Amino acid sequence: MSDTHAHAVAYVRDTMLPQQPPPASEAGAVKWMRENLFSGWFNTILTLVAVYIIFRLLSGSLPWFLGGIWNADSLATCREVLDGATGGCFAVLTERWNQLLFGVAYPNDQYWRPTLAFVLLLVAVAPVLYPKAPRKMLIFTGLYPFVGFWLIWGGTIFAPLVGLLGFVVGYLLFKQVERQSFAGGAALAVVGALVTWWAGGFLVGAAEGVIALEPVPSRDLGGFMLNLILGTVCISLSLPIGILLALGRQSDLPIVKWICVVFIEFIRGVPLITLLFVANVVLAYFLPPGTNFDLVLRVIIMITMFASAYIAEVIRGGLAALPRGQYEAADSLGLDYGQSMRLIILPQALKISIPGIVNVAVGLFKDTTLVSVISMFDMVGMIRGPILASTEWNGVYWELWSFAILLFFVVCYSISQYSQWLERQLQRDHR
Amino acid sequence: MSAQTQMKVSDEVAISIDKMNKWYGTFHVLRDIDLTVYRGERIVIAGPSGSGKSTLIRCINALEEHQKGRIEVDGTVLSSDLKNIDKIRSEVGMVFQHFNLFPHLTILENCTLAPIWVRKIPKREAEETAMHFLEKVKIPEQADKYPGQLSGGQQQRVAIARSLCMKPRIMLFDEPTSALDPEMIKEVLDTMVSLAEEGMTMLCVTHEMGFAQAVANRVIFMADGQIVEQNNPHDFFNNPQNERTKLFLSQILGH
Ligand SMILES: Nc1ncnc2c1ncn2[C@@H]1O[C@H](COP(=O)(O)OP(=O)(O)OP(=O)(O)O)[C@@H](O)[C@H]1O
Ligand SMILES: [Mg+2]
Numbered sequence: 001m002s003d004t005h006a007h008a009v010a011y012v013r014d015t016m017l018p019q020q021p022p023p024a025s026e027a028g029a030v031k032w033m034r035e036n037l038f039s040g041w042f043n044t045i046l047t048l049v050a051v052y053i054i055f056r057l058l059s060g061s062l063p064w065f066l067g068g069i070w071n072a073d074s075l076a077t078c079r080e081v082l083d084g085a086t087g088g089c090f091a092v093l094t095e096r097w098n099q100l101l102f103g104v105a106y107p108n109d110q111y112w113r114p115t116l117a118f119v120l121l122l123v124a125v126a127p128v129l130y131p132k133a134p135r136k137m138l139i140f141t142g143l144y145p146f147v148g149f150w151l152i153w154g155g156t157i158f159a160p161l162v163g164l165l166g167f168v169v170g171y172l173l174f175k176q177v178e179r180q181s182f183a184g185g186a187a188l189a190v191v192g193a194l195v196t197w198w199a200g201g202f203l204v205g206a207a208e209g210v211i212a213l214e215p216v217p218s219r220d221l222g223g224f225m226l227n228l229i230l231g232t233v234c235i236s237l238s239l240p241i242g243i244l245l246a247l248g249r250q251s252d253l254p255i256v257k258w259i260c261v262v263f264i265e266f267i268r269g270v271p272l273i274t275l276l277f278v279a280n281v282v283l284a285y286f287l288p289p290g291t292n293f294d295l296v297l298r299v300i301i302m303i304t305m306f307a308s309a310y311i312a313e314v315i316r317g318g319l320a321a322l323p324r325g326q327y328e329a330a331d332s333l334g335l336d337y338g339q340s341m342r343l344i345i346l347p348q349a350l351k352i353s354i355p356g357i358v359n360v361a362v363g364l365f366k367d368t369t370l371v372s373v374i375s376m377f378d379m380v381g382m383i384r385g386p387i388l389a390s391t392e393w394n395g396v397y398w399e400l401w402s403f404a405i406l407l408f409f410v411v412c413y414s415i416s417q418y419s420q421w422l423e424r425q426l427q428r429d430h431r
Numbered sequence: 432m433s434a435q436t437q438m439k440v441s442d443e444v445a446i447s448i449d450k451m452n453k454w455y456g457t458f459h460v461l462r463d464i465d466l467t468v469y470r471g472e473r474i475v476i477a478g479p480s481g482s483g484k485s486t487l488i489r490c491i492n493a494l495e496e497h498q499k500g501r502i503e504v505d506g507t508v509l510s511s512d513l514k515n516i517d518k519i520r521s522e523v524g525m526v527f528q529h530f531n532l533f534p535h536l537t538i539l540e541n542c543t544l545a546p547i548w549v550r551k552i553p554k555r556e557a558e559e560t561a562m563h564f565l566e567k568v569k570i571p572e573q574a575d576k577y578p579g580q581l582s583g584g585q586q587q588r589v590a591i592a593r594s595l596c597m598k599p600r601i602m603l604f605d606e607p608t609s610a611l612d613p614e615m616i617k618e619v620l621d622t623m624v625s626l627a628e629e630g631m632t633m634l635c636v637t638h639e640m641g642f643a644q645a646v647a648n649r650v651i652f653m654a655d656g657q658i659v660e661q662n663n664p665h666d667f668f669n670n671p672q673n674e675r676t677k678l679f680l681s682q683i684l685g686h
Contacts, residue, residue: 326531334597343548
């Protein structure tokens, strides 16, 4: 043996080994189960316990689902039909379907409007969510807020048109002056837009009822529609505001920085529910008496502020994670602040921040149910109030809450799956 | 410093630095820097670590702010006016030790970004220019890849091409080869040599003394934030005057 050792020190390979398939082993389900479920006595016990629990859950709930009653006009009728057998009373969902989705007060013959708005919303977000969708669709995305507003709230078409016009005027003014001075352009744009809206207000007042849909006041909105409206509006507003806050917090201008820090820290330091109470009650104190400052708008402002503070912190983390070299490279090429942020820094920082932003977005969407506490009839408010309190359906807890849970879960899980898909799409640097 | 005038390549001044001082907090990094760079000159800056070489060339394109003295680049005086700074930066190319390519953009987009947004050149034209320079640094076939898919040497050549696409009149290099494996150093140095042969005004911080001997008109030696010695490469390497220079050269060439 010692002989071979001496020879083994110097070694030259004279034949190269060909590739070989990995060793075949017992395949299929049996192997998988042995490795993953029964690999030791502890694991085996865990598996058996889990199987037992799953069995109990299913044997308890399946008959309830399968034996459910979908057609009845009250809990009493349900019980009669069931006649002692196990089964859920899902008839409450079919009977109160429209209320769950649109609230009590939305005019019945106008349900097509929010439905259409929802379908159009899917079209509008497509180009934002799928980078490969045709860019032309972004025009529709830009118009959607006005279309959606008109469909849901109704009234004369001139209201959203004037709103749109204000933005167009502001944009055109900005483009005129941008070359000379960015800040000047921005200021001029704001003034231009405000003047347009102010002047347009008279037009809208005069044109009441011209090319109009039946107006629906904000307090008549309700059901899952209200959650969706609050969720979409607040998420789409809080992202840009959050970006601005995060950039402001990094700014070299002390006043800007200070304002952003105070805002973020304050908002993060208070519970959302208190902000909602403020929106509900206290804001009214500060407004001149008689002004009717839309409640939904107030709630949107509060939730948006809340979410944007969190998003700002998430994005700040993304900004901090970028190497200094990226800023320096952008600077050294002569890009100005706006360009280097928009083209270099933010695309990378936002990509890093996706999981955090989605986290905030999902949380925000679920938090929209808190408005039920300030007596708005969103999905949760609907169930707690008008439905459970009605004589017909008093006591149908399981069915209603399971439905609400399912609906929210579907939306939030989709958002989370989408974000993971997006992260994979953006996976570019192989490091 | 009379030697400086003998070595000039043209009478036109590209960069003039006059009694420039810089502090980091209370730490005096650069002390009374006087330096005139003529158009077409290739200057190599050497010196021990921490002597302020990077800081000096970063002051030239205002990545760092100087507190005292005067810097004039291409006829524009560096002040805190953002317009001046952006103008100078678009005339001065810079290559970093760690490449600093934009990882979310393709090689081609890396090269066309600044021409399109800063110079307002049409996209098609910018892409043609970019391909021209990518061919010059010998990697046109990588144009559609992302930086993360390239080797270090290739990335650094892209970084050089990216700067060249802005058609700069001056190029600054901050240790462009010191993050690279030995076999990649040569490909980057070759690119720099060919750039020098075309008459580009270049300021290079580098420890590649072979490069200095081959292409530099002037070698500047810095220590403790000051210019300690400057001379043409031949005299600098064969006949250093200052003790610090001798010590440095013996360390860097000695073994
Ligand atoms: N941002 C900063 N804040 C404080 N001190 C700094 C900063 N950057 C550099 N310094 C200090 O300034 C001095 C000069 O740094 P500089 O990077 O210019 O050196 P260098 O000559 O390029 O060195 P090296 O060869 O290691 O790159 C060093 O002592 C360094 O510690
Ligand atoms: Mg350095």
